[in-house]
Amino acid sequence: MSDSTHLQDKVVVVTGAGGRLGQRMVTRFTKAGARVISIGNEGTEDYILDLSDDLAVRRTFDQIVGENERLDVLIHAVGTWSEWPLLDTKLEDWEYMMRVNLTTAFLCFREAVRHMKDSGGSIIGIGARSGLEAAVALGGAYAASKAGLLRLIEAIAAEHPQVMTYLLAPSIIRYREKNGAGVHADDLVHMAIQLCSAPARALSGTALQAYGTR
Numbered sequence: 001m002s003d004s005t006h007l008q009d010k011v012v013v014v015t016g017a018g019g020r021l022g023q024r025m026v027t028r029f030t031k032a033g034a035r036v037i038s039i040g041n042e043g044t045e046d047y048i049l050d051l052s053d054d055l056a057v058r059r060t061f062d063q064i065v066g067e068n069e070r071l072d073v074l075i076h077a078v079g080t081w082s083e084w085p086l087l088d089t090k091l092e093d094w095e096y097m098m099r100v101n102l103t104t105a106f107l108c109f110r111e112a113v114r115h116m117k118d119s120g121g122s123i124i125g126i127g128a129r130s131g132l133e134a135a136v137a138l139g140g141a142y143a144a145s146k147a148g149l150l151r152l153i154e155a156i157a158a159e160h161p162q163v164m165t166y167l168l169a170p171s172i173i174r175y176r177e178k179n180g181a182g183v184h185a186d187d188l189v190h191m192a193i194q195l196c197s198a199p200a201r202a203l204s205g206t207a208l209q210a211y212g213t214r
Contacts, residue, residue, distance in 0.1 A: 016077035061111035101145035127169035157205025183212030
């Protein structure tokens with residue numbers, strides 16, 4: 001199946017579109033024939049907003065669906081990463097990690113489901129190996145936020161089975177070299193495209209390990 005076969009004219013929202021992974025998602029989904037709407041917090045995206053702002057997120061998704069008549073796919077590529085020793089982790093550090101990695105996902109997923117619950121659609125989040133397996137030293141806040149993302153994906157799949165939900169969980173994401181430890185960003189994008197196809201329905205509610213070369 002070619003990418004354009006199942007994505008032609010589909011309305012695809014990419015959040016975190018200004019980031020390195022988000023930019024690749026926008027480019028590849030557009031080339032596959034989708035109508036891509038980009039959301040970021042700066043730059044030249046179609047919508048610029050704080051994705052942890054409840055009202056702003058709701059209004060933006062309402063406007064997108066109002067202008068395009070539907071929403072078929074949400075790719076949530078928002079995320080941040082930091083390492084902090086437990087005893088040096090400030091409450092504001094913890095809350096920032098949760099807000100960026102988990103709260104934005106909750107708000108965007110909720111609004112996407114609100115518009116997809118009758119017509120169906122696909123939601124893809126970006127997790128992490130440490131959110132699926134064992135967390136590492138200095139990474140408690142990050143791992144906790146990504147583990148929460150997985151549980152959120154599972155809960156949505158259980159409550160709204162007509163909406164396909166997936167978590168892509170990379171280890172190290174490579175953006176330049178094709179060889180080395182981890183997975184290349186282009187491979188993650190290709191996986192996301194395939195998850196929007198009908199056969200991927202069997203994987204809804206699951207996390208896909210995208211660890212690449214170890």
